[in-house]
Amino acid sequence: MRLRQKPRAALAYLALIVPSALILVGFLWLFITSFSIRTEGLRSLGWTLSNWSFLWKSPFGPQYPSIWWVTLNTLVMSLIMTLIVVVVSSMTAYALSRMKFTGRKSFLSLTLILHAFPSVTLLIPIYFVLIWVSKIPVIGRGVPLLGGLGYNTIGGVALVMVAFQLPFGIWVMKGFFDNISWDMERSALIDGASRFRVWWEIMMPNIKPGIAALSIFSFITGWNAYLIPLTFTAGRAGKSAVLSLYLQNFISESVMTEWNAVAAVGLFQLIPVVIFFLFTQQMLLNIYGGGKKGGV
Amino acid sequence: MKKLRIRSRIVVVALTVGLLLIGGAISYAQETETITITVRARAKPPMENWRGDNFLLAAEELNADLKTAGDPRRVEIELIQDNMEWGPFLSEFVLGYGAGEAPDIWLTGHEYIGAQAEAGRIIALSEMLKEFPTFNLIIDGLWNSTSYKGKIWGIPQDAEARPLYFNKALLKKLGWSNTEIAALPGKIEKGEFTLYDMLETAKEAAATGVVEIGNGFWTRPKNGPDFTAFYYAFGGETIDSFTGKLVFDRAAGLKYYKFFYDAAQTYGSMGCLGLDWSGAWHPGVSGSKVLFWIGGTWQWAEWAEKFLKEQGGESYMWENFGFGLIPAAEKGGKPNTLTHPMAFLISSQSKYPDLALALIAKVTNYGPNTRHAIASTHLGILKDQTEYKFYKGSRLLSETLYMLDYTTFMPNNPYWGPYSTITYEALAATVGGDFTPQEAVDFVVDGLQRELGDKVIIR
Amino acid sequence: MKRKKQSEEGGISPLSTFLKAKKWSFSRLQGRLAPYTFLAPALIVITLFFFIPLVIVFILSFTKLDITNFGILEWWRPANWSLDNYVKIFTNRFFPRILGNTLVYVALTLAFFNVGMALLIALITTHINRRVGFAFRALWLLPRITPVVVYIMMWKALAGPAPMGIINNYLLGPLGIGSGEYLLNTSPWVFVILVNGFIGASFGMILFSSAIEAIPKEYSTASKVDGATTWQTIRYIVLPMIKWPFLFVTTYQTLSLLTSFEQIMLLTDGGPGLYQTEVWALTAYHRALTSYFGNIQWGYGSAWAVVLVVIGIIMAIIYLRVFKFGELVQEPKIDRL
Structure with missing residues (x-):
């Protein structure tokens, strides 16, 4: 028995280690390349720090915002988006997990099916919607900080990204609510607390791991977002650019692309997320609400 | 009544004065x-x-x-x-x-x-x-x-030329003398060195092992404007000057596809389609693996600073690379380029x-x-810009500005996108050996009619 | 509960009973509306950015909206609708190839990576030293959190021709396989699947490992005491326990893969041969949004998208049936007190 099992285990380990090594080598190359003039295989053909010079001086001239400004933009956008995703998904998931109402089942299957819609092809219709929203007074254009919720505003971009993140968020949060025993909630309700208060004061503190996990996922999605900010921020790419758009400035078919600088900027974009992940990995691992059934 | 009239007059005067004052204030602000x-x-x-x-x-x-x-x-x-x-x-x-x-x-x-x-x-x-x-x-x-x-x-802002580059060192290996090499751009300009002459040279290089098979002649690896220049070279037209509609010319198209078919099948060329720009294409042409290739003037600096810096950059390139117009299709024909x-x-x-x-x-x-x-x-876009002191400072730009006299353009037509996609798809299939030249033409005619209907004229 | 009891016991005075009953029905109405107040934000966002766009996309797919007539064509008028776009799609001679590519791509990537590899990583990393297991999972998360452009650049370096390419240089070269060609040209499909699979695996990996971690330790301890091998423990204890995440990952990732195109676009852009690695979503993107010359035909692109959505919905419905979705969403226990 034991003897027969060994090759199987060895094979499994091999199947894990070989592809893992491939990733490791790839990222090693990325790292080496960002400090090199050119590379051949994993060998640097000359070391340099110049690829990282974007950190202290804009490589594109004074007309361009500095990398730190862009980073701040990206941070603000990702945080706004994360906040909305968490609040909205947990509200929805709470209702789906704890309340009976007409259309509950269809709503659940719908959120899953929504995922079947390729975001890219909805871009033009979403543009029409954003234009309509723009025309609503105050909300459309006049919100401070966000600029509004319409076309060409940070708020609008964040909102669209929220929409694409919601199906996943709702399902994850529902799994967590499903696994909380309802005794606690019931006694609060009996004491006369409103459903809203119960959700906010009793349920939310109990699903902290779920909130953390979803926050991390949403934040990473926002941090790396490219297509949506690109499409819905006309001509503001220079000023309210996010990191992915900034990176695009280095790449071009028609003129020399500084691939080594691209590697450096890419790593710069990656590092905060990796650090973030190292601190939160335990929470991320809790994304599954547990239990045998009804999870996620 | 009278009083009223007077009063109304006063009102009118007051209004007029008021308006004038406001107007003055506005014009002052302006x-x-x-x-x-x-x-x-x-x-x-x-x-x-x-x-x-x-x-x-x-x-x-x-x-x-x-x-x-x-x-x-x-x-x-x-x-x-x-x-x-x-x-x-x-x-x-x-x-x-x-x-x-x-x-x-x-x-x-x-x-x-x-x-x-x-x-x-x-x-x-x-x-x-x-x-x-x-x-x-x-x-x-x-x-x-x-x-x-x-x-x-619109007002033109800048331009570029897409010359035919050649590798002098490889031509020498083929037995060309320095004078022959130096005379090549002139021969091209006069129409003495044609596209098929180029392919013959490429074939010889591939056959003798000077370059690998497939590397005799390269175009860009993806769809782009360069290909249209070849279609023009074979007498093709893209736009009907009378109606402004797009045009596809069967006869010219056949010659155009036959050229690329021959290049890939019999002349050891066109091993370039689908290559990654920086991973394979640039290293290929700048690394002296390719005899002839179509590139852009804007790529010159890239090769000098990125790929050939250690070899000496631009001075190495002036020694090893040369450029001319895209040769004519037939002897005595007109060479071209595309801007x-x-x-x-x-x-x-x-x-x-x-x-x-x-x-x-x-x-x-x-x-x-x-x-x-x-x-x-x-490239500059102004008359006599080669005489301008700062422009003179760039040897490449000064030596290629003459190409604008031979230049062609892509057509200004809203439906050029689908047109270009379809014609390129046929080209890629021809080079890959999936289509014969005739099949490519049929594919293009069929595709254009299906996608564009009466917006395109087939000749 | 309390209140209800009181009113049932009631009988203090007719008036107060009446008032209480009034209040009760109001709170009952409130109770009935409560779910919808909770759903409202999501409903608004989903309506604005999913349902309305969806209806528009469907309408657009019958129109000839493109870069030239945008803002001019009244696409909402039925007079401008026709089936031309769909005819064009189904008479396109590359249509079978693109469909085939899509199915092969989704099936292979899903089987080998998004589910297969994900399960393998989750099982191994939860059964070995915690720190090592964590290191492996962190490594596998990297592809997902790396900016796509940079990630693809890394793969191009791996696949590059000798002497630049890493695989050619350190693996195939010494083994004497191939002649150092650009691997993306010689075997594009292998890389399309690897590139997407390495990103996709992390999703299942996280869900699976957290589900495995959530299994009470007594279960596996008990089975070990009974003399079961690790394999048997996995087969008979672990796998049945993670049935739901397994089904969820399969469904969710099938749909994700169907609609994904960005990595393929940056890697091969459908090449190197004619439509060799072009998948449906990429075609929709090519037609609708971009090409070298701004080949922007929104109407035609929408038609491609609508067909894809139909395929996606059919698959989703099949999955939901097969996986007995009804059981998954059993009625909540707490509603009425």
């Missing part, structure tokens, strides 16, 4: 009225930054002019310049226009003029141009690229098109244009 002109450009920073940055200097000049002329307006530039891809850059303008937020000046590839003019998003400039003599400096042929349906819609000029367009949402055009006039001059040309290795 003396310092600042108008923001938005300029949207696509530029690879920092080399191409002058595309937009020139406007910042031009605004100062224009404001001084306005002051002298007693015009109460002053301009301020809002410059939006980045390096997104062409597709998003184009849809950004169209979507922004839909939201009422189009820029005043939009710098883009000339081939978009047809679509934008047709949709009414840009204004025709033919009449307004006459007020600015500086536009007469632009090389006459370039205006063809910005004309659509008999009007001029894809960028052009300034003015949005029909611009409230001050006159100021926008005045700004464009300021940047269309030897100083600003050469600044951009040198920094970005683009």
Whole structure:
């Protein structure tokens, strides 16, 4: 028995280690390349720090915002988006997990099916919607900080990204609510607390791991977002650019692309997320609400 | 009654005085009225930054002019310049226009003029141009690229040439003497060295092992304007001058596809399609693995600084690489090249098109244009620019400017996109051996008719 | 509960009973509306950015909206609708190839990576030293959190021709396989699947490992005491316990893969041969949004998208049936008190 099992285990380990090594080598190359003039295989053909010079001086001239400004933009956008995703998904998931109402089942299957819609092809219709929203007074254009919720505003971009993140968020949060025993909630309700208060004061503190996990996922999605900010921020790419758009400035078919600088900027974009992940990995691992059934 | 009349007179007088006062106040305020002109450009920073940055200097000049002329307006530039891809850059303008937020000046590839003019998003400039003599400096042929349906819609901003490069060291290995090599560009220009002569040379190089099979002659690895130049070389036309519709010429198309079919199947060439630009294509041509290739003048600096720096950069390249026009199809025919000029367009949402055009006039001059040309290795667009002191400083730009006399353009037609995609698909299949030349032509005719219907004329 | 009891016991005075009953029915109405107040934000966002766009996309797919007539064509008028776009799609001679590519791509990537590899990593990393297991999972998360452009650049370096390419240089070269060609040209499909699979695996990996971690330790301890091998423990204890995440990952990732195109676009852009690695979503993107010359045909692109959505919905419905979705969403226990 034991003897027969060994090759199987060895094979499994091999199947894990070989592809893992491939990733490791790839990222090693990325790292080496960002400090090199050119590379051949994993060998640097000359070391340099110049690829990282974007950190202290804009490589594109004074007309361009500095990398730190862009980073701040990206941070603000990702945080706004994360906040909305968490609040909205947990509200929805709470209702789906704890309340009976007409259309509950269809709503659940719908959120899953929504995922079947390729975001890219909805871009033009979403543009029409954003234009309509723009025309609503105050909300459309006049919100401070966000600029509004319409076309060409940070708020609008964040909102669209929220929409694409919601199906996943709702399902994850529902799994967590499903696994909380309802005794606690019931006694609060009996004491006369409103459903809203119960959700906010009793349920939310109990699903902290779920909130953390979803926050991390949403934040990473926002941090790396490219297509949506690109499409819905006309001509503001220079000023309210996010990191992915900034990176695009280095790449071009028609003129020399500084691939080594691209590697450096890419790593710069990656590092905060990796650090973030190292601190939160335990929470991320809790994304599954547990239990045998009804999870996620 | 009388009293009333008097009173009403007083009211009228008071109103008039009031209005005059307000009017005066307004006109006083207008003396310092600042108008923001938005300029949207696509530029690879920092080399191409002058595309937009020139406007910042031009605004100062224009404001001084306005002051002298007693015009109460002053301009301020809002410059939006980045390096997104062409597709998003184009849809950004169209979507922004839909939201009422189009820029005043939009710098883009000339081939978009047809679509934008047709949709009414840009204004025709033919009449307004006459007020600015500086536009007469632009090389006459370039205006063809910005004309659509008999009007001029844009001002050329820069140009480039797409020469046929050849590797001198490899030609020497084939037994060519230095004089023969030096005479090659001249022979091409006179039509003595044709496309098939080139393929014969490529075949010999592949057969003798000077280059690997497939590396005799290369084009760019993906769809792009270069291929159209070959179609023109075989006598093809892309646009019907009478109706403005797209044209596909079967006879020329057959020769065009046969050329690439032969190149791949019998002449040891065209092993380039599908290659990655920086991973394989640039290393291939700059690493002396390819005998002939079509490239752009703007790539010269890339090879010098990126791929051949250790070998000595530009001086190594002058020794080893040469360039000429794209050869003629037949002996005595006319060689060509293709230019894809960028052009300034003015949005029909611009409230001050006159100021926008005045700004464009300021940047269309030897100083600003050469600044951009040198920094970005683009060709100048002005007459006698080779005589201009700073332009002279670049050997490559000076030695290739003559190519603009032989240049062709892509057509300004809104449906060029699908046309180009279909013709390229057939080309890729021909090179890959999936299509014979005749099958390629049939595929193109069928595809064009299906996708474009009566918007295309098949000859 | 309390209140209800009181009113049932009631009988203090007719008036107060009446008032209480009034209040009760109001709170009952409130109770009935409560779910919808909780759903409202999501409903608004989903309506604005999913349902309305969806209807528009469907309408657009019958129109000829493109870059030239945008803002001019009244696409909402039935007079401008026709089936032309769909005819064009189904008469396109590359249509079978693109469909085939899509199915192969989704099936292989899903089987080998998004589910297969994910399960393998989750099982191994939860059964070995915690720190090592964590290191492996962190490594596998990297592809997902790396900017796509940079990630693809890394793969191009791996696949590059000798002497630049890493695989050629250190693996195939020494083994004497191939002649150092650009591997993306010689075997594009292998890389399309690897590139997407390495990103996709992390999703299942996280869900699976957290589900495995959530299994009470007594279960596996008990089975070990009974003398079961690790394999048997996995087969009979672990796998049945993670049935739901397994089904969820399969469904969710099938749909994700169907609609994904960005990595393929940056890697091969459908090449190197004619439509060799072009998948449906990429075609929709090519037609609708971009190409070298701004080949922007929104109407035609929408038609491609609508067909894809139909395929996606059919698959989703099949999955929901097969996986007995009804059980998954059993009625909540707490609603009425």
